Amino acid sequence: MILDIKNISCGYGSRTIVNNISLTVKSGEILCILGPNGAGKTTLFKTILGFLKLKTGEILIDNENISNWDRKRLARAIGYVPQAHTTPFPFTVEDVVVMGRTSHLGTMGSPSHMDIEIARKNIKMLGINYLKNKIYTEISGGERQMVLIARALT
Structure with missing residues (x-):
């Protein structure tokens, strides 16, 4: 699987947080995104996950634009580990x-x-x-x- 991020800009409302980012991650590769607080790391991830609307550019998985994928298809293609997770229920x-x-x-x-x-x-x-x-x-x-x-x- 290949994730291609092409010239994307994203943010909240009219405010752009991440501007003109491009990267490619191939199956088996590990990518680390580092930066100071407020630099847009979480905004970038929320956009890739479809939680935020893309302002410009495109996100491709195996050369297919994911903008029209439904949640189920996106969830099958992308796994996400949040910074913190608490559940109110005592699951094993x-x-x-x-x-x-x-x-x-x-x-x-x-x-x-x-x-x-x-x-x-x-x-x-x-x-x-x-x-x-x-x-x-x-x-x-x-x-x-x-x-x-x-x-x-x-």
């Missing part, structure tokens, strides 16, 4: 990771055996199998981040 770690399969379920669907196996595979791959049955709200911040990475991969 495995349950939180399985939630990464939501875009693959029907409206009233529930996870299949295959969905659960995909989640377990990612938990194991990240070396957090020891957390599988723990309550998400009772683990450390670093452990939560690893769980959210497993959820994004799932």
Whole structure:
């Protein structure tokens, strides 16, 4: 998969925060975006995720413009790990990771055996199998981040 960002500008209302950014990320590559607070890193991510409307430019996945993709298709193509995540419910770690399969379920669907196996595979791959049955709200911040990475991969 290839993510191409071509000359995009984005922001809030009439205020442009990120102006004329281009980048390409290929499958298997890791990209790190660094900058001071208020530089537009989160604004850029919110735009890529479709939470903010693009002002100019285009975002392509495998040479296809994503501007008309529905939420479900976008969620299947892009995984996201937020800076912070708290849930008011005491889900197990495995349950939180399985939630990464939501875009693959029907409206009233529930996870299949295959969905659960995909989640377990990612938990194991990240070396957090020891957390599988723990309550998400009772683990450390670093452990939560690893769980959210497993959820994004799932």
